[in-house]
Each structure stands twice: as structure tokens, then as C-alpha cells.
Amino acid sequence: MIEAIEAVPKWRRRPEKRPDDILDGALIEFRERGFAAARIEDIAKHAGLSKGSVYLYFSSKEEMLKALISRTIKPIATALKNISEHVPDDLSGESASDILRRMLLIVGENLTNKKISAIPLLIIGEAGNFPEHADYYRSEVIDVTMAALGSVIKKGIASGEFKNVDVNYAIRTLVSVIMMQMVWNGVFFRKGEPDISVKELISVHLDIYLNGIRLPQEG
Amino acid sequence: MIEAIEAVPKWRRRPEKRPDDILDGALIEFRERGFAAARIEDIAKHAGLSKGSVYLYFSSKEEMLKALISRTIKPIATALKNISEHVPDDLSGESASDILRRMLLIVGENLTNKKISAIPLLIIGEAGNFPEHADYYRSEVIDVTMAALGSVIKKGIASGEFKNVDVNYAIRTLVSVIMMQMVWNGVFFRKGEPDISVKELISVHLDIYLNGIRLPQEG
Amino acid sequence: MIEAIEAVPKWRRRPEKRPDDILDGALIEFRERGFAAARIEDIAKHAGLSKGSVYLYFSSKEEMLKALISRTIKPIATALKNISEHVPDDLSGESASDILRRMLLIVGENLTNKKISAIPLLIIGEAGNFPEHADYYRSEVIDVTMAALGSVIKKGIASGEFKNVDVNYAIRTLVSVIMMQMVWNGVFFRKGEPDISVKELISVHLDIYLNGIRLPQEG
Amino acid sequence: MIEAIEAVPKWRRRPEKRPDDILDGALIEFRERGFAAARIEDIAKHAGLSKGSVYLYFSSKEEMLKALISRTIKPIATALKNISEHVPDDLSGESASDILRRMLLIVGENLTNKKISAIPLLIIGEAGNFPEHADYYRSEVIDVTMAALGSVIKKGIASGEFKNVDVNYAIRTLVSVIMMQMVWNGVFFRKGEPDISVKELISVHLDIYLNGIRLPQEG
DNA sequence: CATGAATGAGCCTTCATTCAT
DNA sequence: GATGAATGAAGGCTCATTCAT
Structure with a gap:
């Protein structure tokens, strides 16, 4: 059991929390620049991800807004x-x-x-x-x-x-x-x-x- | 009296009110879609103008926002x-x-x-x-x-x-x-x-x- | 005879030289900014005319270039x-x-x-x-x-x-x-x-x- | 040896040469039409790219001119x-x-x-x-x-x-x-x-x- | 003749979204 | 999963040209 836990790679922190991290970034950017002007790339950066990866978790910017709310x-x-x-x-x-x-x-x-x-x-x-x-x-x-x-x-x-x-x-x-x-x-x-x-x-x-x-x- | 009214040219209504008309349109579009998503063309339509004409009165979208406020x-x-x-x-x-x-x-x-x-x-x-x-x-x-x-x-x-x-x-x-x-x-x-x-x-x-x-x- | 000369209105200098004045302006602007980037309005200014008036003498920007050359x-x-x-x-x-x-x-x-x-x-x-x-x-x-x-x-x-x-x-x-x-x-x-x-x-x-x-x- | 050659991916040719390819296209278009009249889309075509991709390598048309020179x-x-x-x-x-x-x-x-x-x-x-x-x-x-x-x-x-x-x-x-x-x-x-x-x-x-x-x- | 308001085509630039690796 | 190069639609802005006066 303990091994299993240790087997979780350290270089990928809490991958299951990714959507949450992304939404945190989205909130910041949406508030700072407004929905239309917020850039996916900036949101991704907050979560330590690249632009494309965001789309593994949310199918569109609007989906992110919905999920965030x-x-x-x-x-x-x-x-x-x-x-x-x-x-x-x-x-x-x-x-x-x-x-x-x-x-x-x-x-x-x-x-x-x-x-x-x-x-x-x-x-x-x-x-x-x-x-x-x-x-x-x-x-x-x-x-x-x-x-x-x-x-x-x-x-x-x-x-x-x-x-x-x-x-x-x-x-x-x-x-x-x-x-x-x-x-x-x-x-x-x-x-x-x-x-x-x-x-x-x-x-x-x-x-x-x-x-x-x-x-x-x-x- | 009636003549005076008819003397108002039909092809160019109250041109001195243009900036105001444009700002009215801008207010509607800015509120409806947000500043970033508002399209100049739509604003122009509210004032009965074409896209390019707006720039005869305001040098940029941001100037319109400033003027509006x-x-x-x-x-x-x-x-x-x-x-x-x-x-x-x-x-x-x-x-x-x-x-x-x-x-x-x-x-x-x-x-x-x-x-x-x-x-x-x-x-x-x-x-x-x-x-x-x-x-x-x-x-x-x-x-x-x-x-x-x-x-x-x-x-x-x-x-x-x-x-x-x-x-x-x-x-x-x-x-x-x-x-x-x-x-x-x-x-x-x-x-x-x-x-x-x-x-x-x-x-x-x-x-x-x-x-x-x-x-x-x-x- | 002399009267005839004086009868030439002063408020419109040498109207017959207009095309030449325009081409002078065109030369300056074409050289300064290039043909594509030169603005008709700037050319007109050199000749003391308004944008639209240039078209009384030349049917297009390209015609001006031809005439100039x-x-x-x-x-x-x-x-x-x-x-x-x-x-x-x-x-x-x-x-x-x-x-x-x-x-x-x-x-x-x-x-x-x-x-x-x-x-x-x-x-x-x-x-x-x-x-x-x-x-x-x-x-x-x-x-x-x-x-x-x-x-x-x-x-x-x-x-x-x-x-x-x-x-x-x-x-x-x-x-x-x-x-x-x-x-x-x-x-x-x-x-x-x-x-x-x-x-x-x-x-x-x-x-x-x-x-x-x-x-x-x-x- | 042959394998090595085949390993070169076909879908993305020499990506590290992209800026150079783009500048080659820019030179052609700038010379052909002049800087102002040259269209980014045409430059991109010379490099086998789409309009937007050019901006991955150069931040503006003027930057391309600078880099080219x-x-x-x-x-x-x-x-x-x-x-x-x-x-x-x-x-x-x-x-x-x-x-x-x-x-x-x-x-x-x-x-x-x-x-x-x-x-x-x-x-x-x-x-x-x-x-x-x-x-x-x-x-x-x-x-x-x-x-x-x-x-x-x-x-x-x-x-x-x-x-x-x-x-x-x-x-x-x-x-x-x-x-x-x-x-x-x-x-x-x-x-x-x-x-x-x-x-x-x-x-x-x-x-x-x-x-x-x-x-x-x-x- | 002269004006300048109006038009709209055109182009640079941005960015959400896709996709080959 | 993750990347980031690539795409292309969209929109701000410019300006040659037109036209009612």
C-alpha cells in the first residue's frame, strides 16, 4: 500500500486536481481581463500547463466558465x-x-x-x-x-x-x-x-x- | 414653419449629434457583450452608420469607452x-x-x-x-x-x-x-x-x- | 489688358496649375512613404486641396503615379x-x-x-x-x-x-x-x-x- | 542510414529553418510589392505556412523586415x-x-x-x-x-x-x-x-x- | 469646382481550437 | 496525458474612392 502511494510520480502533482487548478487560473484571468479578453494560454500558465492541455479537461472556454461558476x-x-x-x-x-x-x-x-x-x-x-x-x-x-x-x-x-x-x-x-x-x-x-x-x-x-x-x- | 422642417436634409440627420448617437450604440453593445466582445460594426449600426464612419468621430474603441464614461x-x-x-x-x-x-x-x-x-x-x-x-x-x-x-x-x-x-x-x-x-x-x-x-x-x-x-x- | 489680368480672382491661384501642384505633392509623399503607403489626403494637403478634390484631376492614385512619371x-x-x-x-x-x-x-x-x-x-x-x-x-x-x-x-x-x-x-x-x-x-x-x-x-x-x-x- | 533519413518527419519539414523560410518569402514579396503592399498571407504561402503561423516566428511585419535585413x-x-x-x-x-x-x-x-x-x-x-x-x-x-x-x-x-x-x-x-x-x-x-x-x-x-x-x- | 462625410474592401494581428507527435 | 506548432476565423483599423451638397 505504502509503495503504491510512493509510486505516484512526484513530477506530476495531484493530476486529479488539474481541473481545479485550471479553474483557479480561469477565475483570475476572467476577472482580470473579462471572459472575452482572457487568454487560454494565460489560464494554462497559472496551472503550470500548456495551452493545449487545457483542452484535455475542458472542451471550450465557455465550458470553463460554466464549470467555474x-x-x-x-x-x-x-x-x-x-x-x-x-x-x-x-x-x-x-x-x-x-x-x-x-x-x-x-x-x-x-x-x-x-x-x-x-x-x-x-x-x-x-x-x-x-x-x-x-x-x-x-x-x-x-x-x-x-x-x-x-x-x-x-x-x-x-x-x-x-x-x-x-x-x-x-x-x-x-x-x-x-x-x-x-x-x-x-x-x-x-x-x-x-x-x-x-x-x-x-x-x-x-x-x-x-x-x-x-x-x-x-x- | 413647415418649410423649415422640410429644410432639414434627409440624407444626413443631425450630423452634429453623431458622436452622441454612436456612444448610445456603444453603451448598448458594451453592456450587452462587454467591451472586448463588442463589435464596432454593431455599434455603428445603432447609429445608422457604417463601420468606418465611427472612426471619423472616435479614434479607437477605447476612446469610445472613455468618452462614453x-x-x-x-x-x-x-x-x-x-x-x-x-x-x-x-x-x-x-x-x-x-x-x-x-x-x-x-x-x-x-x-x-x-x-x-x-x-x-x-x-x-x-x-x-x-x-x-x-x-x-x-x-x-x-x-x-x-x-x-x-x-x-x-x-x-x-x-x-x-x-x-x-x-x-x-x-x-x-x-x-x-x-x-x-x-x-x-x-x-x-x-x-x-x-x-x-x-x-x-x-x-x-x-x-x-x-x-x-x-x-x-x- | 491689364484689367483682364487683374480680373483673375486672387482666391483661386492658378487653378490651371492644380494638377501640377498635386503631382508635386504626390512626388513628395510617394518618395517619403512609398506608393502604397502614401495617403491621398496628405498629397491633397500639399496642394492646399481637400481629399475629394484630387479626384477632380486624377481618376485614381495609380493615374497620379503615371502622370507624375x-x-x-x-x-x-x-x-x-x-x-x-x-x-x-x-x-x-x-x-x-x-x-x-x-x-x-x-x-x-x-x-x-x-x-x-x-x-x-x-x-x-x-x-x-x-x-x-x-x-x-x-x-x-x-x-x-x-x-x-x-x-x-x-x-x-x-x-x-x-x-x-x-x-x-x-x-x-x-x-x-x-x-x-x-x-x-x-x-x-x-x-x-x-x-x-x-x-x-x-x-x-x-x-x-x-x-x-x-x-x-x-x- | 536509410532509416535515419526516413526518420525525418514528413509533416513538419525542418521546423528549425522556418524563420529562414519565412524571410525568404518576405524578401520576394517585399521586393515584388513593396513593404506596405506585401501581404503576410502571401509571405506565409512561400514558406508553406498559414497566415497566423508567421506570427509564431515574427511579432510583426516590421520585425520581419528588420530580421530580413x-x-x-x-x-x-x-x-x-x-x-x-x-x-x-x-x-x-x-x-x-x-x-x-x-x-x-x-x-x-x-x-x-x-x-x-x-x-x-x-x-x-x-x-x-x-x-x-x-x-x-x-x-x-x-x-x-x-x-x-x-x-x-x-x-x-x-x-x-x-x-x-x-x-x-x-x-x-x-x-x-x-x-x-x-x-x-x-x-x-x-x-x-x-x-x-x-x-x-x-x-x-x-x-x-x-x-x-x-x-x-x-x- | 470644392468639400468632407460616408462607405466598404482589405489587411494585420490575435487567439480559440486542433492535432501529430 | 502533454506539448506547442499550426490553423483560420474574426475583428480593429485604414484609406482609396464616391457623392450629396
Whole structure:
């Protein structure tokens, strides 16, 4: 057994991870230059391969884009579905606010993973050419996330914890900071600038979301 | 009068508007296919011109992108500067909340103009290839907008109208709904779906922003 | 009478010279960039005209080249024919050497006129694309010149003035310095360098041609 | 042995000669149509390649021109330098005339190689667009050649073999026949015409150069 | 006559994709 | 599997030529 393992040649590292390595390179190049302008050769270089070899793993550039997006979205979608299916019907002791906080923090974690957060930006940039990917992302990630958050808000309203707000709009306020932060980090952030702390951001955001910034007027 | 109208030559419509017509076409194609994949010939067709004629007005595809972005950003930047310079020092009677509302509604108007709101999406999509445009947009539009809103928030805090929130983060919550809505309309919106009313959205958003969604706990 | 002359409008100088002005510009541009790379618009500029107006005088770029070459070659060819037809049968008192000298000096004068000497260079450069022009130049200028010089050399041989050299080759030695000087001035000359005096050159050349550079060995 | 020959793959002939094959094609097309009008596709065809493949070896048409000129000039320049450095200081027994003869015959050999003699013609034709190539050719070939010949002439003068001629001009007479012959063969020669023998030409030329065509006048 | 906007053919150059080894 | 030479379609850009005014 041990021999078998040692027999794995060292000059070819993890060949079974090749597709993943290629997609890593693709993500970088697609984001850096856009899908159309990204060159297969550059993507291959990131994976330590030659141009032609990429085609052993992906039949076309577009297939790479599809695979890249799937690779990121699928586990997220699965996780989101798990979460949303487990929002307890009656909040079982936990306040709606606390549940919202927990959920936002999970999203926040994804935000700090560049390999994950680059995907929606890529999708935004290529939405004109590949609306199906935008659609896929919306269905699998955004709609699910919004539905999950929406159901918590609804339960909060039902339980008397929240005001009777228009849920459809209220979700947007809640979610938008996440999206803005993604765009900010990927597009408008300037090197050398002090980072925005995602945790802090979400904390302040949620506090405002729950309580507002206005001081209660006495009298 | 009628003669005057007929005197307008039919074979060359409003030639002085050509550059503008071309940029309109460019915006459509750049958004639809991305800068790299957009074809000059298609852009020309939108303006009723042939491929070569475009080069009578713009020396290269990249120049068109620059001109397109400038055309949209410059007047907005000017307007924003006017607004931010006229935020009264002492709120002079008007509440900070009301000023924020007025400002957000102005931004909301731009949001409903597709020719304007498509620009930031274009910039986001091309940020990898043209970081200078993202930088320009941030400096001229985002930073100015955030500074203006920030100064109102600060005044609201000073006057006792607002809580002592962290302004830097608080601005983000305020602004992000705008950005999300832009992305939504340009990327994730599905035809046939009921539109989100920008006015309503801003109204709900600001209400939450000011007051929070949580019901005050009695007792 | 005088009035008539004054009636010539000043705002349109010598319209009948337009074709000539255009060809002047064409010569400059054809030599500077080559026929293929020369732009009609640049040629027009030299003549103070707009691109389209050139086509009022010449139906195509190639026609301009033809006309340009004809304009220069025709009078030269006529002059050469006159000269060669008047080489006296018996040298009538003048030595063959003196006749050669006179002929070379005439050629030398053309050499110093850039508008004339640029033409053969143009023809050389475009020989691949327009062999008919090279052929024309050879027939009308080179062959006639060589024939004229050849006939003088032959007469010099007949009269005992010259050795019994192979005329065919001997002409080449005589003529080649002219051609080299043309190429030199048009191609290899460096600005700022001291000019080669054409007169001096021809004088030294002919002296060598007649007498050689070798000192007679005393015996 | 035979196996070795058969082992040469048929589908990819001498790939290491590709750049050379391409330059051969480029020389033909550049000379035939001029640099600007030559089409990459035609050049590629000469080398049995497709348009795009040319760019695997040369990054642009202009690079091809540069490489083409260098390829020809470099070895010539090296050879010339060797020759000029070995002109003996004291003519060591050999007469200056004999040395000149040897040198001219070497130049004559290059003249009969079309691949070599086409280069100066190309340079002449493109001098307007690429003066740097004319300059390079002058520095590396013409100036070196003239300097070498000049130094021999000077030694001939010093040794009493030659008259005290103006060397600067005398060189031109010597060299010009070479240049003329190049132009003749490449531009004015007509198919079917009897060839000029370069050897004969140089022999006659040098004889005239040394001794002149004039018969010594008795009495 | 003169203009210059408009056209569209043409060519350099790039790059996704193929394929012989 | 891996390579990289080769292909050829595609598109940006230029410019000779046309033509309505």
C-alpha cells in the first residue's frame, strides 16, 4: 500500500486536481481581463500547463466558465438550502434578530474568501453575454438567501419582534450591504487603503437595520 | 414653419449629434457583450452608420469607452458637487432625516435612467481591464456622494437627531441599496417580473435606516 | 489688358496649375512613404486641396503615379533625343572627350534638381509593383542616354582618340556614377554631412574615365 | 542510414529553418510589392505556412523586415570588416591594383546572389519609411567597403602606383558600377536580354579605372 | 469646382481550437 | 496525458474612392 502511494510520480502533482487548478487560473484571468479578453494560454500558465492541455479537461472556454461558476455556486447553494430548510418554524426560543445575525455572519465569511466573492462579480460583468449564469446565480444563491432571510423577518413580524414592514423591500436593505461590499472590494477598493472590516460592517449594519440611527424623540 | 422642417436634409440627420448617437450604440453593445466582445460594426449600426464612419468621430474603441464614461459621469459629478457644497452648515430648520431623504431621491432618479445607470455596471464589468475608469467613477461619483451623505449624518449626530454611530460604516448601509438596485436591474432582473419601485424602495429603506425594523420592547 | 489680368480672382491661384501642384505633392509623399503607403489626403494637403478634390484631376492614385512619371520623363526624353540626334557624325573638330564632358554635365544638372532626380528613385522603389514604369524609364531615358554616350565612344574609338574598349561595358562605367549619386542623395546621404559636388564628381570621374588613376610606369 | 533519413518527419519539414523560410518569402514579396503592399498571407504561402503561423516566428511585419535585413547584412559586414582589417600596411609585394581587383571580385560574387543583392534594392525602395535601415546599411556595408577601397587607393598613391587623385571622389567611380549593376539587375533588366557578365564588367571597369579609355597621344 | 462625410474592401494581428507527435 | 506548432476565423483599423451638397 505504502509503495503504491510512493509510486505516484512526484513530477506530476495531484493530476486529479488539474481541473481545479485550471479553474483557479480561469477565475483570475476572467476577472482580470473579462471572459472575452482572457487568454487560454494565460489560464494554462497559472496551472503550470500548456495551452493545449487545457483542452484535455475542458472542451471550450465557455465550458470553463460554466464549470467555474458551478464549482463555486453548487456548494453554496447546497449550504443555503440546508440553512433555509432549518429555520425553525417558531424561532424556538431564539430571537429573529439573533437568527438574522447568524445568517449574515455566514454570508460575511464567504465575502472574505476572494475565490468565492469574485464569482458574482464575474457574473455581473458577463451578464450581457451569459444571462443564463446571472439567472442561475440568482436562482441558486440570491433568491434562496433572500427567501431565507425573508422567512425570518416574517417570523419576527409574526412574533411581534419586528414592525409590520414590507418584507420584499426590507430584505433588500438587509442584503444590499453584502453586495455593495463585494463590489467595493473587487472594483473600487484602492490598494493601501484601510480595509473595511466585514464583521464590523455587518454588526453596524444590523444594528442600524434593527434599531435605526434616529434617537428616540422624547416627549 | 413647415418649410423649415422640410429644410432639414434627409440624407444626413443631425450630423452634429453623431458622436452622441454612436456612444448610445456603444453603451448598448458594451453592456450587452462587454467591451472586448463588442463589435464596432454593431455599434455603428445603432447609429445608422457604417463601420468606418465611427472612426471619423472616435479614434479607437477605447476612446469610445472613455468618452462614453465621461459623457455620463461629468454632469453627474458636477451636480453632486453642487449639492454637496450646499449642504447647510446648521441644517437651518430642516431635519437631517429630511435632507437625507431629498438626497436619496435625487440619486433614485438617476437610477431609473437606464442610460445613466448602465455606466456603473459597465465600469464594474470592465474594472479588471480598465481600473482607471473604476477609480475615476469612485472619485467623481461615489466618494462625493458618500462624503455628502456623511456630512449630513454627522450634522444629525451633532444636533442630537441621530445616535452616535460610526459614520464610515453607516454611510455604507445608506448607499448600498442604491448600488444593489442598479445591479439588480441590470443583471438579475427578469423580464416580466414586477418592477421594484425605486421610490418605494428608497422610502422603505430610509424608514428602516432611521427607525429600524425592531418594535420597541415594552416593559 | 491689364484689367483682364487683374480680373483673375486672387482666391483661386492658378487653378490651371492644380494638377501640377498635386503631382508635386504626390512626388513628395510617394518618395517619403512609398506608393502604397502614401495617403491621398496628405498629397491633397500639399496642394492646399481637400481629399475629394484630387479626384477632380486624377481618376485614381495609380493615374497620379503615371502622370507624375510622364511629366518628368517626357521632356527629358525629348531633350535626350534632340541631343542624341545631333551628335555629329564626324565629331566635327570637337574631341569625343569634350562631347562626353558636355553630355555628362547636362545629366549632372538634372541630378541637382530634386524634383527630377526623385523620379528614378521612385521608379526603383516601385519596380516590383509597376514594372511598366521601370521599362518606360529605361526605354526613354536610360537606353537613349546610353546610346548617345555609346555613339560618342564609338566615334572616339574610330577616330583613334579612344582605345578599342568593349563599348557595352564601357558605357556602364561612365553612366554608373550618375546613378549612384542619385541613390546616394536620395537614400544614403545624412543630413549635416558635407555635400558631394556634382560638378566636381563628374569632373574627377571623367578624368579617371579618360586617363585612369594609374601613373604610367617608366620603363 | 536509410532509416535515419526516413526518420525525418514528413509533416513538419525542418521546423528549425522556418524563420529562414519565412524571410525568404518576405524578401520576394517585399521586393515584388513593396513593404506596405506585401501581404503576410502571401509571405506565409512561400514558406508553406498559414497566415497566423508567421506570427509564431515574427511579432510583426516590421520585425520581419528588420530580421530580413539583419540576416543579410550581418555576415556581409563581418566579412567586410575582416577584409578591411587585413589590408596590408605596405602592400607587401602585391600591387594596389591587384588588391583592388581582388576586392571588387569579392563584391561581384555577392552581386550574383539574388538573395543578397535584393536587400539593398529593398532598402532603397523603403528608405522613405525606414531611414534607419538605409543608415544601417550605409554604416555596415557601404562605409566599410568605401573605407577599405579608399585605404588601398591611398596606399597606391603613397607608393607611387597611382596618381594623386581626390580619394573621396575616386572611390565613388570605383564603387558605383557595383551599385548600378545591382539596380540594373533588379529593376531595369528585361527577361530574355543577354546577361551582363559581372566578372567581365568588373574587369573592364577596373581596366578603365586604372588606365582610362583614352589612347596616349603621341608627339 | 470644392468639400468632407460616408462607405466598404482589405489587411494585420490575435487567439480559440486542433492535432501529430 | 502533454506539448506547442499550426490553423483560420474574426475583428480593429485604414484609406482609396464616391457623392450629396
